[in-house]
Amino acid sequence: MKNGKISIVQVINTASIGGGMRHLFALLEHLPRERFHLSLVAENGGYLVDQIEARGIPVHFVPLMRSRFDPSAVVRMALAARREEADILHLHGTRAGFFGALAKRFTGVRRTVYTIHGFSFHKDISATGRTFYLAVERFCSRNHSRLISVSGTDRDEAIRLGVCHPDRIRTIYNGIDFAVFDPQRVNGFLRRTFDLPANDPVVGTVARLVPQKGVEYFLEMARLIAERNPRVRFAVIGEGALERPLRQHAQRLGLGERVLFLGPQTRMPECYAGLDVFVLSSLWEGHPLSLIESLAMERPTVATLTSGSPEIVDDGETGFLVEPKDPARMAERVCWLLDHRDEADAMAREGRRRCLARFSEKMMAEQTLRVYEELMAQA
Numbered sequence: 001m002k003n004g005k006i007s008i009v010q011v012i013n014t015a016s017i018g019g020g021m022r023h024l025f026a027l028l029e030h031l032p033r034e035r036f037h038l039s040l041v042a043e044n045g046g047y048l049v050d051q052i053e054a055r056g057i058p059v060h061f062v063p064l065m066r067s068r069f070d071p072s073a074v075v076r077m078a079l080a081a082r083r084e085e086a087d088i089l090h091l092h093g094t095r096a097g098f099f100g101a102l103a104k105r106f107t108g109v110r111r112t113v114y115t116i117h118g119f120s121f122h123k124d125i126s127a128t129g130r131t132f133y134l135a136v137e138r139f140c141s142r143n144h145s146r147l148i149s150v151s152g153t154d155r156d157e158a159i160r161l162g163v164c165h166p167d168r169i170r171t172i173y174n175g176i177d178f179a180v181f182d183p184q185r186v187n188g189f190l191r192r193t194f195d196l197p198a199n200d201p202v203v204g205t206v207a208r209l210v211p212q213k214g215v216e217y218f219l220e221m222a223r224l225i226a227e228r229n230p231r232v233r234f235a236v237i238g239e240g241a242l243e244r245p246l247r248q249h250a251q252r253l254g255l256g257e258r259v260l261f262l263g264p265q266t267r268m269p270e271c272y273a274g275l276d277v278f279v280l281s282s283l284w285e286g287h288p289l290s291l292i293e294s295l296a297m298e299r300p301t302v303a304t305l306t307s308g309s310p311e312i313v314d315d316g317e318t319g320f321l322v323e324p325k326d327p328a329r330m331a332e333r334v335c336w337l338l339d340h341r342d343e344a345d346a347m348a349r350e351g352r353r354r355c356l357a358r359f360s361e362k363m364m365a366e367q368t369l370r371v372y373e374e375l376m377a378q379a
Helices: 019-030 047-054 071-083 095-106 125-145 152-160 190-194 214-229 243-252 268-273 287-297 327-339 343-357 361-377
Strands: 006-011 037-044 059-061 086-092 112-114 144-149 168-171 202-206 231-235 260-264 277-280 300-303 320-322
Touching: 006 019, 006 071, 006 095, 006 361, 019 037, 019 047, 019 059, 019 086, 019 287, 019 361, 037 047, 037 071, 047 059, 059 071, 059 327, 071 095, 086 095, 086 214, 095 112, 112 125, 125 144, 144 152, 144 361, 152 168, 152 202, 190 268, 202 268, 202 287, 214 231, 214 243, 214 327, 231 361, 268 343, 277 287, 277 327, 287 300, 287 343, 300 327, 320 327
Parallel strands: 006 037, 006 086, 037 059, 086 112, 112 144, 144 168, 202 231, 202 277, 231 260, 277 300, 300 320
Antiparallel strands: none
């Protein structure tokens, strides 16, 4: 306890804007501050970290991503937990889960929650790498009090592979604020800010620029669409280490000024609203927030068939699902949506309607709160 409140330390691998960080930010926004003392451990700063600090929530920076086996990360996480008199450590992502399992031995914290935002063994890696990450996830499972999966598919696979017992893992879907992601409350921000012609279709993606997101396949899809319709523009919204290589790849594909790399944006509802079609080209995912957001904004959507996508998009009803690494199929589906605007808009409206009932961030926070309460009730 700290200052008479239950102390919960949230830990995340990286604070760059992405699904995991937005999930954590929403959680902090909804947890009752009169009951909980909240704090954050993160690799780095950024826009959302600044927002968290502005709300009076202490932030501790720990180099979680410097090395897979960095003892200083374990020590510094443990020190932060002790400083915050943690009752519960809540770890987000594999690296945080692994270091948190080690750090708890030095903190006296008995209650830990590990949220899986997509299993690390889903990566496009070798059999050896998959075996390694399976072992890491099993280690995390054994050493944390509760596991939360943002995807029902991932929960089922974890049980099937013996990562954890069914009683110790539950699904809590990602959620968004539908009052913010409201297509009736936006204007022409994206097109006005980036000088996009009103009559030119814009196909876009929102993603961290990292290998997982498969943005190179989005660009190859863009080349195929551009050959068919020279008026279509393409937008990549996000930041990451691959930005320069992806820009170079776009040039090699002959896309030139047709692709706009817009960097990270804070006015996301208006960014989605400026797109005619949203595309998720990921190779693997947990429960992608960008899909919920695109449907909340009633955007026609094409997404790769990763673990969480079919739990959000009903193929052929609220959007289209395609296999990863298939830019030709992605291009075909995007072109259909551009050519059949009435049907595409109807699918997107139905997507928002279905998401409203399942993916609110208030519901996500309430379900997570119940996990905390169960742990605190234990002797």
